[in-house]
Amino acid sequence: MSRGSGPAAGGDRVGDGQRLFVGGAWVEPDGGHYAVTDPATEERVGWAPEASREQVLAACAAAREAFGPWSRTAPEERAAVLARAADFIRGHLGPYTELARAETGATTGTARAMQVGVGAARFRRYARVEPAEWAIPPQINEAGPMGKSGITGALAVRQPVGVVTCVTSYNNPWANPAGKVAPALAMGNTVVVKPAPQDPLSVYRMAEALEAAGVPRGVVNVVSGRAVEVGETAVSSPDVDMVSFTGSTAVGQRIAEECGRCMKRQLMELGGKGAALVLDDADVRSAVAGIGTTFSFYSGQICTAPTRVLAQRGVYDRLVEGLAAYAGRLKVGDPSEPDTVVGPLISAAHRDRVESYVELGRKEGAVVVTGGERPPLARGFYVAPTLLADCTNDMRVAREEIFGPVVVVIPFDDEEEGVALANDSDYGLIDYVWSADVAKAFRVARRLRAGGVGVNTVARNMEAPFGGFKKSGVGRDVGSYALHAYSEVQAIVWPG
Secondary structure (H helix, E strand, O other), X not given: OOOOOOXXXXXXXXXXXXXXXXXXXXXXXXXXXXXXXXXXXXXXXXXXXXXXXXXXXXXXXXXXXXXXXXXXXXXXXXXXXXXXXHHHHHHOHHHHHHXXXXXXXXXXXXXXXXXXXXXXXXXXXXXXXXXXXXEEEEEEXXXXXXXXXXXXXXXXXXXXXXXXXXXXOOOOOOHHHHHHHHHHHHOOOEEEEEOOOOOOHHHHHHHHHHHHOOOOOOOEEEOOOOOHHHXXXXXXXXXXXXXXXXXXXXXXXXXXXHHHXXXXXXXXXXXXXXXXXXXXXXXXXXXXXXXXXXXXXXXXXXOOOOOEEEEEHHHHHHHHHHHHHHHHHOOEOOOOOOXXXXXXXXXXXXXHHHHHHHHHHHHHOOEEEEOOOOOOOOOOOOOOOEEEEOOXXXXXXXXXXXXXXXEEEXXXXXXXXXXXXXXXXXXXOEEEEEOXXXXXXXXXXXXXXXXXXXXXXXXXXXXXXXXXXXXXXXXOEXXXXXXXXXXXXXXXXXXX
16 A cells, blocks of 8 residues: 655655656556665664556666667766766755665765765766777778778777666665666666665665756666566566666576576676685784774675685784774664664564574584674664684685675685685685785786785775676676676778
8 A cells, every 4th residue: 555655745755655766757656565674773764665567667668768869869968967966966965864874774974975975976977978989990901792902991889788777786775776877877778777675765866866857757767666576577578678787696697597588788796705815924904904894884785895804824813813803893783873883784584694604604613703693782683793713615604695794714824725715716706815015915816716806905996897707797887897888889880
């Protein structure tokens, strides 16, 4: 049953009766609404709409109809829409931050800077117009198709793919969707966004910002729901040309199978089990600070986290001691309080899953150095920062993505063993190397089978390509690489 009114009626906070955004209109959902829960308080944040299969197909059809006109719009006009959207988001930073914090359980500072702030920054970034074509040097052909020699010129042109379904993750309902929607729109594509069911309300606020920025009807559509068929329909619709997905490897594999049947383009950002190699000559304090972000940043619910620590024996004991002390200093609790560092996990079900991995680690022989229990809080889906030491690389806790504030530590003897252990993984998203010898660190980095490697840092460069090897994904985005990801390259050839 629908309740209340949605964004079309105004207000600073999504609440009861949120509507779908289809074809430029705010539409009542056929499936009614479901409650979105604050992971910290277990109270209702608002009501999210449950789309029917027919409404998802209508969203895809609206995007298909809008594609032609939007793709022919001048890049400068598309950029202006993105810039206005960035300004609108910045102008609503307060209420958008509060909503993101309530939906995700992120701390207020993280929600403001890394969620809403990064979301606005990504719209601003793709408001920068970049060349979409480049000349290819003329070629002398000794004999062409008709048996005649001559010179041909050529031009490579980036063309939009078409309609893109963006299936987004729950850990960041601003930065992740913005990282898909903004470059896709900049290239002239139209989009259907299917947000994660746990926290879709922020994505509707993003649609509100784009509507206010003047995006034409049908160019952006948002459909949400807990039913599996909502996502499946958004992927399988014949109106969709490409799927951009962030989530688990298991779901990504199913989407890839569907894309393969229809030869749809795909961009997959999947799971990770980042290896952090700490060599004997490393600055242990720096390594602890970097690895320790796994405990705090999104409470470990991030695929890029250095969750699998490989410590050379010369620093192993100091590193374990340092990580245990670091974890013990972190305040776990109400994410709205300014001194809180570790908030809750997204749901009770996910908390249970993370706790089951900790118990599995015990059974496998790992030593629980710190954590492993629920913090003494009356409400909320919390797990204490947990450190598992004396692990081996064949343990499930070392091989499978836990997606929580849990770090496993594995000792190794020399560089060759460390590299072998790091590469002995189904995943290959981002790895890390700590060493005082920068030349050695770069040598090791080049041997790692991962899409990215941090040398003495967990920071990212937001113009560097992002994506994974192996089961961590397919394709690259971020910066100019995202424009390539959401485009096809066309060759135009003529006689010289």
